[in-house]
């Protein structure tokens with residue numbers, strides 16, 4: 636049985652980077668008047684209460700979304716992402732009967748949207764959302780959040796395996812978000828293997844992979860292994876903002892690796908990452924990496 640629960644980590648610095656990039660990829664997909672399919676292979680619960688016991692245990696969101704909540708000098712793409720998180724808070728507060736408040740800094744930060752909720756806010760009626768989540772409890776929460784939403788199909792199933800049946804989509808436009816917990820060391824190899832298979836089925840897809848910056852050989856090797864899969868181009872963005880613990884462990888940062896990235900993404904992130912790292916830095920050597928290979 637898997638033990639990982641994203642509620643402990645929701646809204647942390649890794650979620651900020653991941654969801655900032657996801658929003659920009661989906662914005663780009665919506666520029667064309669043709670439907671696309673988003674496959675979220677590791678969907679999680681869809682949305683999280685930040686006052687829950689899990690979120691409060693280490694308060695990871697305090698070093699992530701909470702540091703951005705009241706800013707008024709954010710780059711445009713960060714503001715776009717923050718507006719979506721604010722809209723989610725306003726909706727959840729209304730649904731839960733709590734006082735909603737106005738958009739912007741006066742709205743209390745109580746909730747954090749998972750990737751399915753962010754996607755749902757951005758997908759158009761013609762687009763499709765396919766969600767896979769293995770953990771029974773998370774799947775139940777996800778079903779409560781999005782089970783009846785239009786254009787959404789979800790399954791309690793292995794996301795790596797299920798991806799095979801999703802490609803290519805009828806519209807021949809797709810984004811795949813692959814966001815494993817890496818609780819199992821085998822996840823690193825499964826990311827590479829399932830992307831290799833996915834590219835064989837649908838070479839034109841946009842593949843978005845999140846990975847942790849941790850002291851583990853497989854994590855360090857993953858970007859190079861992904862580069863080798865991407866003959867048509869890739870983009871790699873990483874932020875390193877947290878110090879390892881006394882034993883040298885911990886999530887010091889995280890990266891997003893995109894195969895077939897939107898051509899505008901590099902410039903958009905170049906305008907965001909220095910600002911973001913400054914805001915999220917937990918030590919003086921916080922830094923970022925932004926690299927791409929265009930064919």
Ligand SMILES: C[S@@+](CC[C@H](N)C(=O)[O-])C[C@H]1O[C@@H](n2cnc3c(N)ncnc32)[C@H](O)[C@@H]1O
Nearest residue numbers: 641677678679749750768769770793794814816
């Ligand atoms: C990092 S969380 C996902 C967070 C979510 N994508 C977001 O951004 O809000 C990873 C999730 O993958 C689930 N999971 C782990 N292995 C899986 C697998 N093989 N297939 C599908 N889900 C899996 C875990 O239960 C966990 O909920």
